Amino acid sequence: MATVEKMPMLQEGYEKLNADLKRLKAERPLIVDAIEEARAHGDLSENAEYHAAKERQGQIEASIADIEDKLSRAQIIDPRELSGDKVVFGATVTLLDDDEKPVKYQIVGQTEADAKTGRISYNSPLGRALIGRSVDDEIEVSVPAGDRYYVVSKIEFI
Numbered sequence: 001m002a003t004v005e006k007m008p009m010l011q012e013g014y015e016k017l018n019a020d021l022k023r024l025k026a027e028r029p030l031i032v033d034a035i036e037e038a039r040a041h042g043d044l045s046e047n048a049e050y051h052a053a054k055e056r057q058g059q060i061e062a063s064i065a066d067i068e069d070k071l072s073r074a075q076i077i078d079p080r081e082l083s084g085d086k087v088v089f090g091a092t093v094t095l096l097d098d099d100e101k102p103v104k105y106q107i108v109g110q111t112e113a114d115a116k117t118g119r120i121s122y123n124s125p126l127g128r129a130l131i132g133r134s135v136d137d138e139i140e141v142s143v144p145a146g147d148r149y150y151v152v153s154k155i156e157f158i
Contacts, residue, residue, distance in 0.1 A: 006075040008089045008122065009109035014076050017111060021067045024060050031057045070111060079106075082157040087130045089122050094154035095139070102153060107131070 009017075031053055038050035079090030087093055092106045105120045107130060113121035120127045129139045130152070139150045 004073055007070055007073040007109060007111075008075045008077050009112060010090065011076055011078060013109050013112035014071070014074050017067050017071055017074075021064065021071070024064050024067070027060055028057075031060060079157045084157075085134050085155065087133045087152065087155055089131075090157065092156040092158050093130055093152060094156075095150040096153045098149055103150075105130075 034053040035050065035057065038047055038053050041047055041049065044050050077090045079092070082088060082090055087107065089107050089109075092104060094102050094104045096102055103118075105118050105126070107122050107127050108119045110121045110123055113119055113124065122128070122131060125143060126139075126141050126148075129141045133139060133152050135152050135155060137152045139152065141148045141150070
Protein backbone atom coordinates (compact mmCIF):
# COMPACT_ATOMS: atom_id res chain seq x y z
CA MET A 1 0.00 0.00 0.00
CA ALA A 2 1.39 3.39 -0.95
CA THR A 3 1.91 5.88 1.84
CA VAL A 4 0.83 9.47 1.44
CA GLU A 5 3.75 11.83 1.87
CA LYS A 6 2.94 14.55 4.37
CA MET A 7 3.59 18.12 3.29
CA PRO A 8 5.00 20.20 6.15
CA MET A 9 3.90 23.83 6.27
CA LEU A 10 3.43 26.67 8.70
CA GLN A 11 -0.06 27.76 9.79
CA GLU A 12 0.09 30.90 7.64
CA GLY A 13 1.00 28.82 4.57
CA TYR A 14 -2.00 26.57 5.25
CA GLU A 15 -4.28 29.60 5.58
CA LYS A 16 -2.92 31.14 2.36
CA LEU A 17 -3.62 27.90 0.45
CA ASN A 18 -7.15 27.83 1.90
CA ALA A 19 -7.72 31.45 0.80
CA ASP A 20 -6.44 30.62 -2.71
CA LEU A 21 -8.79 27.63 -2.85
CA LYS A 22 -11.81 29.75 -1.84
CA ARG A 23 -10.90 32.39 -4.45
CA LEU A 24 -10.60 29.78 -7.21
CA LYS A 25 -13.87 28.08 -6.23
CA ALA A 26 -15.59 31.49 -6.30
CA GLU A 27 -14.27 31.99 -9.85
CA ARG A 28 -15.84 28.74 -11.09
CA PRO A 29 -19.37 30.11 -11.69
CA LEU A 30 -17.95 33.15 -13.49
CA ILE A 31 -16.09 30.90 -15.92
CA VAL A 32 -19.21 28.80 -16.53
CA ASP A 33 -21.11 32.02 -17.31
CA ALA A 34 -18.34 33.13 -19.70
CA ILE A 35 -18.46 29.75 -21.48
CA GLU A 36 -22.25 29.95 -21.84
CA GLU A 37 -22.04 33.49 -23.17
CA ALA A 38 -19.33 32.55 -25.67
CA ARG A 39 -21.31 29.48 -26.72
CA ALA A 40 -24.27 31.74 -27.53
CA HIS A 41 -22.13 33.56 -30.09
CA GLY A 42 -22.38 30.63 -32.46
CA ASP A 43 -19.67 28.62 -34.25
CA LEU A 44 -17.36 27.25 -31.56
CA SER A 45 -14.53 26.27 -33.94
CA GLU A 46 -13.55 29.91 -34.51
CA ASN A 47 -14.74 31.35 -31.22
CA ALA A 48 -11.69 32.69 -29.36
CA GLU A 49 -13.73 33.73 -26.31
CA TYR A 50 -15.05 30.18 -25.92
CA HIS A 51 -11.60 28.60 -26.22
CA ALA A 52 -10.07 31.10 -23.78
CA ALA A 53 -12.85 30.48 -21.24
CA LYS A 54 -12.50 26.69 -21.59
CA GLU A 55 -8.73 26.96 -21.15
CA ARG A 56 -9.18 29.12 -18.04
CA GLN A 57 -11.67 26.57 -16.69
CA GLY A 58 -9.08 23.81 -17.13
CA GLN A 59 -6.44 25.89 -15.35
CA ILE A 60 -8.77 26.63 -12.44
CA GLU A 61 -9.80 22.98 -12.06
CA ALA A 62 -6.15 21.86 -12.13
CA SER A 63 -5.21 24.48 -9.53
CA ILE A 64 -8.13 23.49 -7.29
CA ALA A 65 -7.13 19.82 -7.47
CA ASP A 66 -3.50 20.68 -6.70
CA ILE A 67 -4.37 22.86 -3.70
CA GLU A 68 -6.87 20.33 -2.34
CA ASP A 69 -4.16 17.65 -2.59
CA LYS A 70 -1.66 19.82 -0.71
CA LEU A 71 -4.20 20.68 1.99
CA SER A 72 -5.15 17.03 2.45
CA ARG A 73 -1.48 16.14 3.03
CA ALA A 74 -0.68 19.21 5.14
CA GLN A 75 1.22 18.71 8.35
CA ILE A 76 1.06 22.04 10.17
CA ILE A 77 4.13 22.83 12.23
CA ASP A 78 4.33 25.66 14.76
CA PRO A 79 7.99 26.69 15.15
CA ARG A 80 7.32 28.14 18.63
CA GLU A 81 6.56 24.62 19.86
CA LEU A 82 9.94 23.34 18.68
CA SER A 83 13.26 23.41 20.47
CA GLY A 84 16.68 21.88 20.27
CA ASP A 85 20.12 22.61 18.96
CA LYS A 86 19.67 21.31 15.42
CA VAL A 87 18.11 22.95 12.37
CA VAL A 88 14.68 21.50 11.63
CA PHE A 89 11.64 22.55 9.60
CA GLY A 90 10.34 25.88 10.89
CA ALA A 91 13.64 26.98 12.45
CA THR A 92 15.02 30.43 11.77
CA VAL A 93 18.73 30.18 11.09
CA THR A 94 21.31 32.96 11.12
CA LEU A 95 24.28 32.19 8.88
CA LEU A 96 27.57 33.97 8.43
CA ASP A 97 28.81 34.11 4.85
CA ASP A 98 32.44 34.36 3.65
CA ASP A 99 32.54 38.06 4.64
CA GLU A 100 31.17 37.33 8.15
CA LYS A 101 27.98 39.10 7.04
CA PRO A 102 24.89 37.60 8.76
CA VAL A 103 21.98 36.32 6.66
CA LYS A 104 18.79 34.95 8.20
CA TYR A 105 16.49 32.29 6.74
CA GLN A 106 13.45 30.43 7.99
CA ILE A 107 13.03 26.84 6.78
CA VAL A 108 9.50 26.55 5.38
CA GLY A 109 7.39 24.41 3.04
CA GLN A 110 7.60 24.50 -0.74
CA THR A 111 4.42 26.57 -1.12
CA GLU A 112 5.64 29.18 1.37
CA ALA A 113 9.18 29.73 0.12
CA ASP A 114 10.17 33.27 -0.83
CA ALA A 115 13.91 33.93 -0.73
CA LYS A 116 13.37 37.71 -0.90
CA THR A 117 11.67 37.59 2.51
CA GLY A 118 14.17 35.13 3.97
CA ARG A 119 12.00 32.02 3.68
CA ILE A 120 13.57 29.02 1.97
CA SER A 121 12.10 25.63 1.24
CA TYR A 122 13.38 22.64 3.15
CA ASN A 123 13.81 21.06 -0.33
CA SER A 124 16.03 23.85 -1.68
CA PRO A 125 19.78 23.20 -1.89
CA LEU A 126 20.44 25.49 1.09
CA GLY A 127 17.45 24.11 3.03
CA ARG A 128 18.64 20.52 2.54
CA ALA A 129 22.18 21.51 3.57
CA LEU A 130 20.91 23.18 6.75
CA ILE A 131 18.56 20.45 8.06
CA GLY A 132 20.21 18.61 10.94
CA ARG A 133 23.06 21.10 11.37
CA SER A 134 24.07 22.74 14.66
CA VAL A 135 25.59 26.09 15.66
CA ASP A 136 29.17 26.51 14.37
CA ASP A 137 28.68 23.87 11.63
CA GLU A 138 30.18 24.84 8.26
CA ILE A 139 28.04 24.40 5.18
CA GLU A 140 28.94 24.33 1.49
CA VAL A 141 26.10 24.86 -0.97
CA SER A 142 26.22 24.71 -4.76
CA VAL A 143 23.94 27.36 -6.25
CA PRO A 144 23.65 28.70 -9.81
CA ALA A 145 26.03 31.54 -8.90
CA GLY A 146 28.66 29.03 -7.73
CA ASP A 147 29.64 27.39 -4.46
CA ARG A 148 28.75 29.30 -1.29
CA TYR A 149 30.13 28.71 2.20
CA TYR A 150 28.31 29.51 5.44
CA VAL A 151 28.72 28.95 9.17
CA VAL A 152 25.61 28.40 11.29
CA SER A 153 25.70 31.21 13.86
CA LYS A 154 22.29 30.95 15.55
CA ILE A 155 19.21 28.69 15.52
CA GLU A 156 15.88 30.12 16.73
CA PHE A 157 12.35 28.78 16.95
CA ILE A 158 10.20 31.88 16.53
